[in-house]
Amino acid sequence: MAKATKGRKPAKSKAGPARKSFAKRAGAKAGPAGKGKGAGKKFFVGKAPRPALGRKVAPGAKGARPGLKREALRPGTKVPSRKAHAPAAPVSAPVVERKLPPDDGQLRALAAVAAGADKKSENPVVLDVRGLSGVADYFVLLSADSDRQAAAVADEVDDRLTGMGAQRLGAEGRSGGGWVLLDFGDVVVHVMSPEARGFYDLEGLWADAPRVPVA
Numbered sequence: 001m002a003k004a005t006k007g008r009k010p011a012k013s014k015a016g017p018a019r020k021s022f023a024k025r026a027g028a029k030a031g032p033a034g035k036g037k038g039a040g041k042k043f044f045v046g047k048a049p050r051p052a053l054g055r056k057v058a059p060g061a062k063g064a065r066p067g068l069k070r071e072a073l074r075p076g077t078k079v080p081s082r083k084a085h086a087p088a089a090p091v092s093a094p095v096v097e098r099k100l101p102p103d104d105g106q107l108r109a110l111a112a113v114a115a116g117a118d119k120k121s122e123n124p125v126v127l128d129v130r131g132l133s134g135v136a137d138y139f140v141l142l143s144a145d146s147d148r149q150a151a152a153v154a155d156e157v158d159d160r161l162t163g164m165g166a167q168r169l170g171a172e173g174r175s176g177g178g179w180v181l182l183d184f185g186d187v188v189v190h191v192m193s194p195e196a197r198g199f200y201d202l203e204g205l206w207a208d209a210p211r212v213p214v215a
Helices: 015-026 104-118 147-163 194-200
Strands: 122-128 138-143 170-172 179-183 187-192
Touching: 104 122, 104 138, 104 147, 104 187, 138 194, 147 179, 147 187, 187 194
Parallel strands: 138 187
Antiparallel strands: 122 138, 170 179, 179 187
């Protein structure tokens, strides 16, 4: 019986290759021989498998990274960085302008405008030159079509302001020339022809001066 079996290779067990191929497919490593332990397995605790580049992963699917779009997973694309929001501007309280009552000089300037309107003067302008000029606080500009009308307007303004208690300090230009000037200290009244007013351009010369509204 021993001679019959001499030189023959022992038959391979069918269970051996099957177990080996199964272990290879499962990715397990065989345990040490003789200890009776089964194949060990690897577990990744708390880590999800990263999707392969170039694959389209639907949002919420397994393997998708939260906060990234499909295009961000393609090779060669840059993931946009999150921009920090600018802090909101502080809300400031609204600025309320305090309207002060008109002073005596402004009242006299408006009275000069009303007196000129009675004599048909045109284009009245009151310039507030306080802090800009050391000559007066208000400049009153009135237009008259002729020297005769300019003299009539000047007389009416003189009578109106003198009646209010203002003192006239000087007067120039009553003899003609298209410009009559009346100086009442804090108020200076200019009665000018349209040509003289455009040539001397007092509005442009005192462009920084605020204008007092006239009725």
